[in-house]
Amino acid sequence: MRLKSYELATQDIASVDVEALHALSLGVEWPHRPGDWDAFRSLGHGIVAQDEIGRVFGSAMWFPHGEECATIGMVITTPRVQAQGGGRWMMDRILQQCGDRRLILNSTRAAYRLYVALGFVPQATVxxxxxxxxxxxxxxxxxxxxxxxxxxxxxxxxxxxxxxxxxxxxxxxxxxxxxxxxxxxxxxxxxxxxxxxxxxxxxxxxxxxxxxxxxxxxxxxxxxxxxxxxxxxxxxxxxxxxxxxxxxxxxxxxxxxxxxxxxxxxxxxxxxxxxxxxxxxxxxxxxx
Ligand SMILES: CC(C)(COP(=O)(O)OP(=O)(O)OC[C@H]1O[C@@H](n2cnc3c(N)ncnc32)[C@H](O)[C@@H]1OP(=O)(O)O)[C@@H](O)C(=O)NCCC(=O)NCCS
CATH class of the missing domain: 3.40.630.90 (Aminopeptidase)
Known part of the structure; x- marks a missing residue:
């Protein structure tokens, strides 16, 4: 996918240096430490959006809880390429990986429209x-x-x-x-x-x-x-x-x-x- 001047492809999140993921979450002011990312990677699956020289522009993860349920999280697009369709592009891939499991996620204000457009229904305020x-x-x-x-x-x-x-x-x-x-x-x-x-x-x-x-x-x-x-x-x-x-x-x-x-x-x-x-x-x- 092309976002602004960047040509991006998805990779397995397991293949990426944790410092690149940490930089991504710091970029949207999230408090995760590198160890938190590693814990998430040991618990679930996910993708990153990377350019040809390995820079990470986005992430999305899912966490199976048995065969019927999964939670989705760590959905981030780096600020300089937001609102260009990258979030939607990564979510489409994650939803494919989740199959027909029922899904739960916690949405920030920035992501709300995206998730509702993907068929998610609001349940509660956290x-x-x-x-x-x-x-x-x-x-x-x-x-x-x-x-x-x-x-x-x-x-x-x-x-x-x-x-x-x-x-x-x-x-x-x-x-x-x-x-x-x-x-x-x-x-x-x-x-x-x-x-x-x-x-x-x-x-x-x-x-x-x-x-x-x-x-x-x-x-x-x-x-x-x-x-x-x-x-x-x-x-x-x-x-x-x-x-x-x-x-x-x-x-x-x-x-x-x-x-x-x-x-x-x-x-x-x-x-x-x-x-x-x-x-x-x-x-x-x-x-x-
Ligand atoms: C939420 C986020 C992942 C969306 O990524 P993105 O690459 O901008 O997503 P897209 O370009 O595919 O846009 C998806 C929809 O969200 C809308 N959107 C994007 N940024 C938005 C913002 N800051 N506020 C409100 N809506 C926004 C887009 O307009 C689009 O809606 P449309 O299809 O009706 O036009 C990105 O803004 C982000 O990383 N934010 C900070 C971290 C975060 O909040 N993550 C979500 C965790 S639940």
Whole structure:
């Protein structure tokens, strides 16, 4: 494809130097570190748009969650060639690779028109809360004694709860997070009713995924995961409307920074309602 004076072809994203991908995301002011790109590449597939001398002008990725579902992310066109059809060109290829899986993605304002034109349907607003964590002045709830650390050996129970909330099993993601994240669980009457993770990502620490059966349980998990992070940069993305969880995040120094929209193609997003497992904190925009 020709974009301005550049002749571009797609290549497998696995073949590219991570520094070229890092430069691409820095160019659109995204916080990903090279290690975050490598983690995404170990979890999914994708393409880059490259010119004849190997310069990278764009990227797009997809992440299979079993045979029926996938998330799409890391869709970037470098600013000097935006609005020339490059985003659409890469997305057409990614959609082909995804086959007939149902799809979930989180869209920035810049990408919204593109995704709607490709048949994606808006489902929810994602609120990105972040900031330097402070001791919560007036916690809505304190850390719940029922919150416990979960060792990697407990992953089976966590993965089952995650699948119930997400609507599909995410075995590859769960295995990856077991090796890189700290995991806390919330148990009631011996049954795991919630879990949350924290890991290094972007500018600091990301708390997510968070799965719970109520906002109060999500707060208990997040409160526990914030322990020891005072003064550190922390981010949590949630689809919850204003309420207990988001008030708690604000009180802990994680202010609302930006919003994106979740769109799906092929099936609606599972609802989050009290009494059944739901996603209260996203893993990452690209992974939902
Ligand atoms: C979103 C992005 C990938 C689109 O790439 P692109 O190469 O400009 O896309 P295209 O040229 O194929 O344009 C696709 C559509 O988006 C529209 N568009 C492009 N940039 C836009 C912007 N900044 N604001 C609103 N619409 C925009 C185009 O007009 C086009 O719509 P049309 O077909 O109705 O005319 C690119 O703007 C980008 O990298 N932005 C920063 C990172 C980002 O937000 N990524 C999306 C993550 S979900």
């Amino acid at each position: 609120s990105q809360h972040q900031g330097y964590a402070t001791p919560w002045a007036a916690p809505v709830l304190g850390p719940d004694p029922a919150v416990e650390a979960i060792a990697p050996a407990g992953l089976g129970e966590v993965a089952a709860l995650d699948a119930a909330a997400f609507g599909a099993a995410r075995p590859r993601l769960m295995a990856h997070l077991a090796g890189t994240a700290e995991i806390r669980g919330l148990r009631r009457d011996g049954r795991l009713v919630g879990y949350g993770m924290r890991r290094a990502f972007g500018r600091g620490t990301v708390i997510g995924p968070v799965v719970a059966e109520s906002e109060a349980d999500a707060v208990a998990l997040v409160a526990s995961l914030l322990t020891g992070l005072d003064g550190r940069f922390v981010r949590l993305d949630t689809r919850q409307p204003p309420g207990l969880l988001r008030s708690f995040l604000e009180s802990a120094g994680l202010a609302l920074f930006d919003t994106t929209k979740t769109l799906t193609r092929g099936a609606p997003l599972p609802v989050v309602e009290p009494g059944r497992p739901g996603i209260y904190g996203l893993t990452a925009h690209a992974l939902s």
